[in-house]
Amino acid sequence: MNAPAPHHDQFAEDRPFVFRGATVITMDSAGVLEDADVLVIGSDIAAVGQDLEVPEGTLEIDASGGIITPGFIDTHRHMWQTALRGYGGDWALSQYFVFYYLNWGQVFRPEDIYAGNLLSALESVDTGVTTTLDWSHGLRTPEYGEAALQAFREIPGRFVLGYGNYLGAPWEWANSPEFRDFVTKNFNAPNDMLGLQLAFDVPGAPEFPERGAFEAARELGLRVTTHAGVWGATTDTAITQMYDAGFMTPEICYVHSSSLNPQSYQKIAATGGTVSVATESEQSAGQGYPSSWAIRKYGIPASLSMDTSVWWSADFFSAMRATLSADRSRDHLEAQARGETIVANRLRAEDVLHMATMGGAKSLGMEDTIGSITPGKRADLVLIKNDESPAMTPILHPYAHVVYQAGTADVHSVVVNGRVVKYQGARIGLPLAPIRDTVAASVEYVRSQLGEQAWQDGMHPELAPDEEIENPYKYTEGDAHVVAQGSE
Template identity: 90%
Template structure:
């Protein structure tokens, strides 16, 4: 016998619960189930089907009129920058480099990384992003890394720390005794709730010094995530260097990959790599045209990411919409240039939802653990349901409904690793106020260090005509350069 209508205080103690009478998008066989149930026991998905029999005492969640999907997976977010949410809303990529890489990166303290990560982690679980890779390139010492991890230990999400330091040479910091001790201290046993990767870029220096960081990753058994195909910063030279050195394989994720040539895409495809697409970032900042249009022609697996809230939001519904729309726009424009018309869209809503779930799981090497509603996998689940929202009725095309109709206000229930962290639109035991205070203190500190004039100039920068911005990767030579566009 099940127990109907749970209150928030009834969750816990590993009590089984079941979503009843939902439209279930499994992202696995059999695909979409109407009027179906999802049973969670402990950390795992126990069963999926219609009119499931459940253990005595199982709590029931009425999911009628809603859609149950796997939790979203963000494969590239600079979480520590969330403390300056929206500050760079009018930036181009050059201004991002100037602010963080060239001028003010050294201002930020471990407690600023902690505050930004804490806010970002809370926002992840609040919006249905149950797994987030933190592209944490502000970790100047292991003390910064400890601060990032502390935030993850306080928020019940699934996280991957992609350890990086944009102000230091990756072949040096990744081989330092301090970093090795950090790894041993924090990652001495497998933990699917908290993972580790290496995060660094390859700017194309002739001697390919990043070879040392790749060797570290191989030695420690760590995956690598790298910004590739970023116009003016990381080019085809980097792909050639990685390929020739034998470091391209299925453990590497190429973020953006928006301005590569055909040979580079072929190398990624041939070696089993994955691409993390951050469409809103690529459209706005200038890395290149969002790459799904190019990589799907090569069969390269894609995941989605939000990049950074110093520019954009953490809204994964927005990420899916933008990606589908950008791909279709490019398809139409290419056809029009040939005097043709697209009569059927090649990229479908199901495809971008796959990128947001199973695509992300594959990028993280976790496709056997998360990403689909499959019995035996971890229970990372999202119920999209809002009985008062006109946008939530009727539900006719479930994939398209998630992508083009639903939004963060319709996130009813979020489950991470079998734990209900949000129910009936409210987080459980995760108040914002203490985090808001920490972020406010961080912002006050950073603003005081910059001074009011630099603070305002950073938010509203003026780039002189035809000025070349120096290589943002100051620790090495390479192809990276940005030239300001002349004004009319």
């Protein structure tokens, strides 16, 4: 007889629970386990296997017909911009730079950072993204940083603050007494639920002033995340400067890396760096062709990211699908240009799911803690199960099913650090309404600062007219074929 479905109030903090009868994609050497169980005790995965013996009083959850994966890991997301969700949906990258960097970045207050982060953090855990690196380049003072952290303290996810300031010089703010006090106050003890990195870019100025920021990171023992290989902005010059100065190490994540030369990719590979691939961003904004196709040839470990909701969502199913499709499309185009045909796809569904889980864990230096369903690791889990969805039956190829068939509507349960934060498609104790009101107030303020004309102009960038190509063909009288003009 099946156990009754648990209610939300049965998920006591100290009560073990077990998912029963799922297809478990472990992302470790065990591979895929059919009709298997996952036992969670405290914050950890206690056991994985079939017909597990469990402690008395363990809560039983029916996961049959579902797939359990490790929690997804987003390694590059400008969370504060989520309050302007979709505002820049028609932007090119230059319009993003103009809006934030040149015109309006200074109007955002700490409370606007808080509002965007709060909504983004809720969206992350709701969609199964259990760990998010917040590439927070809107932090003009430590007060802004405190606002970002406050949002994380209110949402039960795993977060890494990538501290940045696009209106300030990183070699200055990273060495300021105020920033050092911020670090001491908030990160004075190891905490795998809340981490810190430095987030800054290297535009390639001849004097390489970013040296001071790298030295600060090294002194503080912090990893660095940097936008690299962004067409026309961060080029191979930056990679050369970093390499020659000895700052390229396994502790560096190179976001995008979409327009670098072979020597730069070889330097990243040789020094143990990782790349965060944000395919939807790269396809739309213009950093270069999504880099998974290039970096896999050099053996560079990859993770996935969604960049910003000012354009895109936090949907990691979309991230995996877009990456696999873009990589395969490039493979076909390159082969066809040589008069050849691709007969086997090199990038597989398993590979992009690895990027979304273990790849992210490696990028954050947390591969021993999260990223796979391995006993002893933290219990960050996603149960993908929807008994009423035609797309969830049959499950024949689990990796491909996650990537190409499932979606955010099929996220049944989400577990972060052993805590069930979503069950049967509903968040537990995380209502949207107060967050929605906070975001609405932020949007109203920002809109008032821009003025209505600038607000509308920013959302609808003007386009230069396309130059039409004259068509030499026309329909003839009385029949359906076309002829070249002048050949009648």
